[in-house]
Amino acid sequence: xxxxxxxxxxxxxxxxxxxxxxxxxxxxxxxxxxxxxxxxxxxxxxxxxxxxxxxxxxxxxxxxxxxxxxxxxxxxxxxxxxxxxxxxxxxxxxxxxxxxxxxxxxxxxxxxxxxxxxxxxxxxxxxxxxxxxxxxxxxxxxxxxxxxxxxxxxxxxxxxxxxxxxxxxxxxxxxxxx
Numbered sequence: 434x435x436x437x438x439x440x441x442x443x444x445x446x447x448x449x450x451x452x453x454x455x456x457x458x459x460x461x462x463x464x465x466x467x468x469x470x471x472x473x474x475x476x477x478x479x480x481x482x483x484x485x486x487x488x489x490x491x492x493x494x495x496x497x498x499x500x501x502x503x504x505x506x507x508x509x510x511x512x513x514x515x516x517x518x519x520x521x522x523x524x525x526x527x528x529x530x531x532x533x534x535x536x537x538x539x540x541x542x543x544x545x546x547x548x549x550x551x552x553x554x555x556x557x558x559x560x561x562x563x564x565x566x567x568x569x570x571x572x573x574x575x576x577x578x579x580x581x582x583x584x585x586x587x588x589x590x591x592x593x594x595x596x597x598x599x600x601x602x603x604x605x606x607x608x609x610x611x
Contacts, residue, residue, distance in 0.1 A: 448608070449474070449505065452599030453498070453513040453546070455531040457481050457490040460591025461498065463505045464578075464599045471600060471609050473578045475505060476592035487527070491534040499538035506542060512602045514594070515549035550602050555594075558601040570597050577611055 447467040454460035458481050463474040479497040481490040513535070519525040539545055557563035559573045571586050571593035577600055586593040603609045 448509040454594035460595035462596035478591035495534040
């Protein structure tokens with residue numbers, strides 16, 4: 434065991450986590466944990482449009498993730514929602530395009546996704562219902578993070594979904610209590 438000074442022993446350690454809800458309009462959340470208490474540092478999303486080519490949309494996703502990875506860097510873990518296949522070939526293609534863009538953006542800073550968690554598992558852990566609607570997830574995330582009732586998530590709730598990804602993983606891993 435390492436010898437710590439008195440000030441080092443009394444100073445709480447903070448861990449930082451990045452959560453990703455990936456699509457061609459992704460959500461991203463940064464959550465710090467100190468003394469098993471999660472605090473929202475940032476939540477955001479970027480909306481792309483099908484009027485743009487997949488290449489343009491992919492670059493927008495990469496830029497959004499790259500900017501925020503740089504801005505909030507030094508993560509203890511990066512977690513994304515797991516994905517196996519979409520409702521059709523096109524849906525699957527767009528999700529994997531976003532994954533590749535995210536991986537490219539993270540790799541530029543020597544970062545990588547550390548863990549994945551299934552969407553139904555996220556909903557079950559956060560709300561108690563594996564089939565919860567986006568609004569239910571957003572409300573539960575707001576409560577877990579002790580945000581005011583009038584805290585506004587981005588249209589589409591991709592930012593609250595990204596926060597839910599981090600929170601569910603933290604709960605599953607025993608890093609926070611709810």
